[in-house]
Amino acid sequence: MSAAVLVTVLVAGGVYLILQRELVRAALGFVLIGHAANIIILAAGGQRDREPAYVGEGMPTDGLSDPLLQAFTLTAIVITFALTVYLFALAGHGGDEDGKNSDAEPSDADEDHGTVVDAPSTSGEPVGTTSTGDQPTGRTDGKEHA
């Protein structure tokens, strides 16, 4: 039960943070959701058995916790940690351009020349206007001729 409550809180916080605009906040949200997933795994083995999973000569085997899940969690933590660091690196690199191209069409942005042309004209426009129209090139060119 306590695990379920904890997972709920973590997921709720994580979803809230992911929906934020800044990438660093979203990254923290991913960290929370990753923790929630890890707790689900740990809880999957049952929470009654808490003894260290150490089997030795003449040791009691009752109440040992499941070592497999601890191994799973450890693996998952390592992966999540590496990815979080990379996500922070992405946030640091050019993070000030967050969202600028997120609604732009791929064709609008998939070529370096396109960015060169569009940079002066789109920078003066509100961000929302980049999402419409299927011939962005023509539009931009037309404006420049005009």
Place this chain on the structure above:
Amino acid sequence: MNPEVLSATLPAYLWLPILIAAVTLLAKRAKDLQRFLALTTHTLILGGALISITAVSDGTVIAEQVSGWVPGISIPFVLDTFAGLMLAVAALMVLVCSVFAIFTGDDADPYFHPLVLVLSAGVYGAFLTGDLFNLFVMIEVALIPSYVLLTRSGKATAMTAGRIYFGVNLLVSAVLLAGIGLVYGTAGTVNLAELAGAATESTPVALATGVVLLALGAKAALVPVHTWLPRSYPFASVAVTALLSGLLTKIGVYGVFRIYGLVYEGTGLETVWLVVLLATMIIGVFGALGESGMRSILSFHMTSQVGYIMLPLAFFGPLGMAAGIFYMIHHIIVKAALFLACGAVEHHAGTGKLAQLGGYARREPWLGLVFILAALSLVGIPPLSGFVAKMSLIHASMEAGLYLAAACAVVVSLFTLLSMLKIWNGAFWGSDPEPPKQRVLTSSSATAPDATDPAAGRLRRKFVRTAPTSLDRVPRRLILPGAVLVLCTVGIGLGAQALMDLAITAAEGLTDTTTYTEAVMHP
């Protein structure tokens, strides 16, 4: 080949590329050595996969209990016909895309070959593993290099695309992880052979596995969780886009086939699959029609094709699954051929926007031929492989009484043709476009840098490059990799029976799980 020898080679698909990746990383100043090592490894793996197919072509399942642990304790590697086919086609993709990257100079980045090697190791591992948690790890091993490959160029567009791709996959991986935890909690194991049939016996296991299937479906870009794909794939370099399209989404498809076949024994979600997959087919193709760049069209269209590949899940059976497997192999090859043909154009013209392209079929007839053959194969025109794939799929749907699905498959094909014609008309047909490059450069340099936008000056400095003159020919070597893949699709189309027999054996292994579980649990 002796099964025992063969089973001992299975872990090599994982460790060999990773080992060579480490070596190529050390040799990052010696480009030629790096290329030689990478291409040799890819060729070796392809050869190994082809040999292993001959050993499992009769439906044999070979299981390797890694490190010699007893069955049930070990984390097994399992090779069956389906896995063998996927291994071979994945290795072919890696080889061809690496060669293409060498020809375009995309591998100038010293980390390119090491990353591709690690990515390929993850993909092979995902195809071979017989353990749900190991599947998660292998998917991560394949995904992490892809994040880096996507963002290595450092372009603002690639970074934005990388953030979308990375964020979505991170979230989906967390869902996958939680799902695997729930499966362990409900079933007490994550060994796929032990899980066989578990979902049909217990509702909690079915729900937990459903979470895993949801995550894998998102990785395969099924509607309604497909939107990340068209926003991220077109921004990588051409070779990387082709590689990701051929390998990464297909891990999701492979995982769904395997897990739905084993754990659900192919029953219980028919209606869900039918609705989701028909929506995927239809929305994917219309989304592709709305795009205006070559690779954007192809990327969005991939979603539609994944719908085709997975459609047999709605009427799980040997015939249908055989059609699905055949379709997947055909699709991986043809899609990569299209990406590489368009990539050759893009590399030459310096843009992928259809509005700025034209006349390539006249100037480069061979490139035009490669594109049109691949496009017709995608649409399903005989005698190319796409015809056999679609024909068998439609036939299987009719047998199962799903006339709506069959009709959708036919109608969506017409729109596939339309989206391919959009590329053909824009880039290959017609006359040369008026040269926009010079005007673009002068106009952008004439515009004063926008002082309020710190990015503008930086973008301009970073991205301006000399415009290629349209008098240059597209180098033959850029056409070659696509041409090899087109020869494959023609070959598969003409000799369809051989591959179809293999696909049927593979499908029988998926629909009847006893051989699989016996081989893993009681060797």
